[in-house]
Amino acid sequence: MAQVTFELVSPERLLVSKPVEMVVLPGSEGLFAVLGGHAPLIATLRPGVIDIHEGGQVADRIFVGGGFAEVTPERCVVLAETATPLKDLDRPTIAETVTRLSAADPAAAMRPIGEDPVPSELDSAPCWRRSTASRSSTDRGGPAAMAKSIFDTLDRKTCFDDEDEYLAAIGKVQKKLLSLQQAYLLQKRRAVIVLEGTDAAGKGGLVRRLTERLDPRFCKVWPIGAPNDIERQQHYLARFWARLPGPGEIAVFDRSWYGRLLVERVEGLAAKADWKRGFREIPEFERQLTDDGVRLIKIYLDIDPDEQKRRFVDRLIDPMKRWKLTARDFEARRFAGAYRKAAAEMIAETSSKRAPWSVIAGDFKWYARVEALKIISAALGDGVDLTPPPLDPVLVGLARSELGVLISPDGSSAGEA
Numbered sequence: 001m002a003q004v005t006f007e008l009v010s011p012e013r014l015l016v017s018k019p020v021e022m023v024v025l026p027g028s029e030g031l032f033a034v035l036g037g038h039a040p041l042i043a044t045l046r047p048g049v050i051d052i053h054e055g056g057q058v059a060d061r062i063f064v065g066g067g068f069a070e071v072t073p074e075r076c077v078v079l080a081e082t083a084t085p086l087k088d089l090d091r092p093t094i095a096e097t098v099t100r101l102s103a104a105d106p107a108a109a110m111r112p113i114g115e116d117p118v119p120s121e122l123d124s125a126p127c128w129r130r131s132t133a134s135r136s137s138t139d140r141g142g143p144a145a146m147a148k149s150i151f152d153t154l155d156r157k158t159c160f161d162d163e164d165e166y167l168a169a170i171g172k173v174q175k176k177l178l179s180l181q182q183a184y185l186l187q188k189r190r191a192v193i194v195l196e197g198t199d200a201a202g203k204g205g206l207v208r209r210l211t212e213r214l215d216p217r218f219c220k221v222w223p224i225g226a227p228n229d230i231e232r233q234q235h236y237l238a239r240f241w242a243r244l245p246g247p248g249e250i251a252v253f254d255r256s257w258y259g260r261l262l263v264e265r266v267e268g269l270a271a272k273a274d275w276k277r278g279f280r281e282i283p284e285f286e287r288q289l290t291d292d293g294v295r296l297i298k299i300y301l302d303i304d305p306d307e308q309k310r311r312f313v314d315r316l317i318d319p320m321k322r323w324k325l326t327a328r329d330f331e332a333r334r335f336a337g338a339y340r341k342a343a344a345e346m347i348a349e350t351s352s353k354r355a356p357w358s359v360i361a362g363d364f365k366w367y368a369r370v371e372a373l374k375i376i377s378a379a380l381g382d383g384v385d386l387t388p389p390p391l392d393p394v395l396v397g398l399a400r401s402e403l404g405v406l407i408s409p410d411g412s413s414a415g416e417a
Contacts, residue, residue, distance in 0.1 A: 149344040151302050154361035166366040173373040174213045180380045181214050181250060186389055188247035190294045191380055194256045197301030198339075199329050200311040201362040202369065206301070207254055209369050210376065218248055224255035236260055237285055244289070250380075257282055261346045266338045267331075279349050286355045296355040297379045299372050300347060301362040305336060 160166040184191060193210070195203045211219055222243050231239045237257055245251040260278040264270035290296055303311070312333075315325040332339065347357045358375045362368040391411040399405045399414075406415045 149340065150347060150359055151340060151344065154302060154359065156304065156361045156363045159364035159367045160370075163366075166370065169370045170209060170366075170373065173370060173377050174209070176377050176381070177210070177373065178213050179386050180377065180384065181218065183384050183386050184250060184380070185215075185218055185248040187384070189384070190245045190247060191250045192245065192289065192294055192296050193250065193252045193376060194258070194296070194298040195252065195254050195301070196256060196258050196262070196299070196343075197362065198303050198308060199332055200308050200315070200324075201301035201303045202365050203254055203301055204324070205365060206299075206369050206372050207252060210252065210373060214250070219250045219252065220245065221252045221254060224253055224259065237281065240285075244294070257285065258346060258350075261350070262339065262342055263332070266335050266342050282350055283352060283355075286350075286352070290354040295380060295382075297376055298355060298357045299375065300343065300357055300359045301368060301372070302343075302359060303362045305333075307363045308333070 160169070183189070195206060197203055207221055211221060220243075227236070227239060236259075240253075240257050243251060243253075260270060260275055260282070265275040265278075286296055312325060312329065315321040347359060351357045358372075360368050360371050360375075391407065391409065393409075396407045396409070399407050404416060408414070
């Protein structure tokens with residue numbers, strides 16, 4: 001069997017590791033024909049899941065924790081028995097493939113061209129669950145039922161054994177984040193961190209741990225609520241443009257412009273034409289940011305309904321947490337199914353190579369915080385030089401003349417002049 005690696009660079013296009021691009025042709029029932037350097041293959045692309053079909057059954061299934069764009073050649077390996085060059089696929093063959101994909105019977109679309117009908121074995125095909133939100137697809141934990149969305153692929157059981165283990169882990173990553181903030185300040189870099197997720201999923205706690213050791217003068221947190229009267233008269237992205245970071249700054253958005261595709265969509269606060277346009281406007285907005293040098297990191301925290309219920313009750317009975325809960329939270333809970341569906345589509349459609357989503361199960365707060373901070377730290381640090389700047393000779397001279405102290409040129413020692 002030929003080993004084929006590829007990168008999924010958008011929900012519509014795969015890039016094979018060989019010199020030839022794989023063309024993805026959309027069809028009904030979420031089915032796609034994959035034609036290219038190692039084709040023909042049939043793939044089903046759904047939020048968080050890629051199924052590769054061969055011989056009327058699923059030959060491989062990949063779960064993606066952070067949206068389609070997170071799949072990379074290092075993470076995703078597909079075994080293919082065919083190796084038909086794109087030039088050898090004539091137009092009638094391609095047309096027949098598209099016709100099959102448009103058929104009412106999905107099983108017909110998944111049969112190799114020219115083969116007699118065979119019963120579909122999708123329901124009994126082998127599949128595997130990703131064991132963590134950030135682990136590669138090669139680290140598969142064992143058999144699981146077919147996932148309905150990206151949220152069904154999340155590991156909701158992993159946690160720390162005790163508080164000491166958690167504190168050691170989070171302290172280590174917080175120290176790294178402080179070094180990164182200093183590097184961003186000195187190198188005049190900018191970063192935007194977007195936090196979205198289910199109500200009570202732990203966004204506030206994550207913000208607190210993220211900023212705990214950072215210099216607040218250069219790290220601004222923006223808690224985003226409903227727009228005010230003036231903002232309602234403007235384009236919905238205007239208030240976010242006004243809150244973007246300056247050189248050396250990190251901006252954290254607790255909720256963000258994705259409200260257009262979540263609350264405004266689900267609860268009917270925006271016309272359908274407006275929120276649908278957001279699927280084009282938001283990636284364009286984010287591309288402008290990344291093209292201008294902004295490091296953009298997007299985290300989505302998810303908890304299951306039972307855990308959300310427990311946290312709601314906890315907030316009601318704890319006087320120090322009651323301020324976190326409002327009537328709006330209960331209203332939003334009534335739309336839980338619609339929110340989850342909208343969030344899955346949002347993640348799939350707005351992930352990009354330079355601004356992918358990372359989706360984390362927040363059912364265990366300690367674990368979720370550490371995982372999120374690790375993702376943020378890795379993204380902020382990618383390609384960033386953390387070497388401390390050299391000591392300014394002018395300051396060395398002033399220390400000697402004004403303080404009577406001799407400082408070594410590298411700043412490693414000090415003594416009396």
